[in-house]
Structures are given as structure tokens and as C-alpha cells.
Amino acid sequence: MRATPALFGMSDAPQPIGVFDSGVGGLSVLREIRALLPSEELLYVADSGHAPYGDKPVPQVQARAERIIGFLLAQQVRAVVVACNTVTGLSIQALRQQFPQLPLVAIEPAVKPAVAATRSGTVGVLATHNTVRSPGLARLIAAHAGPVRVLAQACPGWVEMVERGELDGAASRAAVSACLEPLLAQGADVLVLGCTHYPFLRPLIEQRAGPGVLVLDPAAAVARELQRRLPRPAALTATATGTTHFWSSGDCAHAAGLIARLWGEPVRASALPV
Structure with a gap:
């Protein structure tokens, strides 16, 4: 076309x-x-x-x-x-x-600025399954990560929550927490919002991650x-x-x-x- x-x-x-x-x-x-x-x-x-x-x-x-x-x-x-x-x-x-x-x-995903900003040496990328598996993300990590660990975390259900307008509440908080836990447990101090739906969940993400974790949105x-x-x-x-x-x-x-x-x-x- x-x-x-x-x-x-x-x-x-x-x-x-x-x-x-x-x-x-x-x-x-x-x-x-x-x-x-x-x-x-x-x-x-x-x-x-x-x-x-x-x-x-x-x-x-x-x-x-x-x-x-x-x-x-x-x-x-x-x-x-x-x-x-x-x-x-x-x-x-x-x-x-x-x-x-x-x-x-x-x-x-803002991998390059995340790598520049991390103090712990570990960065988390929050994304959909397809983005996590995509050649585009693989190229970004290969080009910019260097010695920094970049952990890609699929976040099932997050897009659907935003599409339904479920931006708060116990179920939304639980879904956000479940995806952040593995990254925080491994010391990620920068989180990249790798889906444009996720900024609408940013208050929940920042609340769970805490003030010591930087959240980046490339918009x-x-x-x-x-x-x-x-x-x-x-x-x-x-x-x-x-x-x-x-x-x-x-x-x-x-x-x-x-x-x-x-x-x-x-x-x-x-x-x-x-």
C-alpha cells in the first residue's frame, strides 16, 4: 500500500x-x-x-x-x-x-538514557510480550547496554487494564506489583516504560517502585x-x-x-x- x-x-x-x-x-x-x-x-x-x-x-x-x-x-x-x-x-x-x-x-524503549542513568547497573524494561521478544529491543540492548544488565519484563494484562480504564484499584495495583517484583528484587533502579499504555499506570508503578527508582517515558x-x-x-x-x-x-x-x-x-x- x-x-x-x-x-x-x-x-x-x-x-x-x-x-x-x-x-x-x-x-x-x-x-x-x-x-x-x-x-x-x-x-x-x-x-x-x-x-x-x-x-x-x-x-x-x-x-x-x-x-x-x-x-x-x-x-x-x-x-x-x-x-x-x-x-x-x-x-x-x-x-x-x-x-x-x-x-x-x-x-x-528508552534503553540508552536508562543505561546512562542507572547507579546499580541494572535496568528494567516494562513491555508487551511481542516487544520483549522483538528484534528492535534486542538491537537497542546490544547497541547501548554495555556492562549494564537490561532485564526485559513482559506485563500481561496491563494494556487491557488501560483500555478498560482501570487505572487504579486493588486488581490494577496487584497486576503492577507482580510485574515489578522480579525487577526490583534484582536491583533495578531505572524502569523504562516500553509501552505507550503504561504511562497511564505510572502512579501505581512509582508507588510500588519507591522514590529510589527512576521511571522513564520516551514520549x-x-x-x-x-x-x-x-x-x-x-x-x-x-x-x-x-x-x-x-x-x-x-x-x-x-x-x-x-x-x-x-x-x-x-x-x-x-x-x-x-
């Missing part, structure tokens, strides 16, 4: 920026993009009808990413942010080959990389407020309520036609 040249340069008006994730987790990246680029028009796709990606076969994850990028290209975006660590870890190289004309900015770095790679700046003034549009492949009423809760203001979610 490739964009035709007609999708680009059709007018002098700045084209929007597309952002997508397996569900609502990518809102943690979207909010950093909105803070850094307040005048941009942003299009967000939550593929909640197919979430989570973390335990899906690789071809299925890649096929969903291809279709969503195709949908965003049809909206004439000039860049796409892959706000899903699983897609990045499994498929980003293939996607960049398939869409060579499109700037694809991808999130990945702000992704926003800065997007700003650097935009093919052209927005024509709007720096004080203008850009619009944000939301699509979901799941139940749109549920999506709108959950997105509004996480985004901090009322929103309307349209049905994703792919």
Missing part, C-alpha cells in the same frame, strides 16, 4: 500529522506532541478493536499498521508517528521500506524528533490552537469516554473505516 503523489503538495495549507497506536496508549505521546506543537492539526487512530498488539502474530500487527498508515495518508498527512512500541520493535523497518516517501517517527523525545523531522513548519502562528481528531476501530462511545478521561477534555471519536 503506497501513497500516490497526489496526496502530497496539494495546497499551501500545512497538512496534518497522523499518530496511531493499538489503542488509547498513544495518547501519552499525543499529549507531548500537542504540548510541543500547539498549532498543528493532529489525527489520532486508536486501533482498540484489534488491541492488544502485544500477543498478536507479527504479520497481523504489520498488516494493521499498513492499513492505518494508508488511512492516514488518505487524510493527506505529512508525517506519521508510530506511537506503539510493539509495531516499532516488530515492523518499523518493513514499514519504512513500504512508505519511503513518508516521515515515520517511531517510539522505542517527550518522540515529540522532539517529530518536530525535527517535519518536512515543513506549520503555517499557523505559534499562538494558534490546532485541532485534534480521533478515530477508533472499537466501540466509539466507549473510546470517546476513555479518550476524554485520558486527554482531559470532551472529544468525539469517529469509526475507523479500515
Whole structure:
């Protein structure tokens, strides 16, 4: 699936920026993009009808990413942010080959800054099963870990908790604690949030980990990389407020309520036609 040249340069008006994730987790990246680029028009796709990606076969994850990028290209975006660590870890190289004309900015676990920050010499990466097993994470660890131990911990059920809006409560605290225990027991003093859903569980993570453990979220770095790679700046003034549009492949009423809760203001979610 490739964009035709007609999708680009059709007018002098700045084209929007597309952002997508397996569900609502990518809102943690979207909010950093909105803070850094307040005048941009942003299009967000939550593929909640197919979430989570973390335990899906690789071809299925890649096929969903291809279709969503195709949908965003049809909206004439000039860049796409892959706000899903699983897609990045499994498929980003293939996607960049398939869409060579499109700037694809991808999130990945903040292994390099975690290695630089650790004092104990042990870092934990919290991620989905697919990210833990992905070649992308393996490359990051090989490139940056050096003598530091990097422990990758799969966190089953965390994405589903966020998709249901279960951000607190006894069950959520127990699920978070169960995944942190092995890392803390081995001396990890830096925890990397390797899934964009996990920042919404950050209060529980920090509460269990304690003040001596640093928790890293790479979302702000992704926003800065997007700003650097935009093919052209927005024509709007720096004080203008850009619009944000939301699509979901799941139940749109549920999506709108959950997105509004996480985004901090009322929103309307349209049905994703792919």
C-alpha cells in the first residue's frame, strides 16, 4: 500500500500529522506532541478493536499498521508517528521500506538514557510480550547496554487494564506489583516504560517502585524528533490552537469516554473505516 503523489503538495495549507497506536496508549505521546506543537492539526487512530498488539502474530500487527498508515495518508498527512512500541520493535523497518516517501517517527524503549542513568547497573524494561521478544529491543540492548544488565519484563494484562480504564484499584495495583517484583528484587533502579499504555499506570508503578527508582517515558523525545523531522513548519502562528481528531476501530462511545478521561477534555471519536 503506497501513497500516490497526489496526496502530497496539494495546497499551501500545512497538512496534518497522523499518530496511531493499538489503542488509547498513544495518547501519552499525543499529549507531548500537542504540548510541543500547539498549532498543528493532529489525527489520532486508536486501533482498540484489534488491541492488544502485544500477543498478536507479527504479520497481523504489520498488516494493521499498513492499513492505518494508508488511512492516514488518505487524510493527506505529512508525517506519521508510530506511537506503539510493539509495531516499532516488530515492523518499523518493513514499514519504512513500504512508505519511503513518508516521515515515520517511531517510539522505542528508552534503553540508552536508562543505561546512562542507572547507579546499580541494572535496568528494567516494562513491555508487551511481542516487544520483549522483538528484534528492535534486542538491537537497542546490544547497541547501548554495555556492562549494564537490561532485564526485559513482559506485563500481561496491563494494556487491557488501560483500555478498560482501570487505572487504579486493588486488581490494577496487584497486576503492577507482580510485574515489578522480579525487577526490583534484582536491583533495578531505572524502569523504562516500553509501552505507550503504561504511562497511564505510572502512579501505581512509582508507588510500588519507591522514590529510589527512576521511571522513564520516551514520549517527550518522540515529540522532539517529530518536530525535527517535519518536512515543513506549520503555517499557523505559534499562538494558534490546532485541532485534534480521533478515530477508533472499537466501540466509539466507549473510546470517546476513555479518550476524554485520558486527554482531559470532551472529544468525539469517529469509526475507523479500515
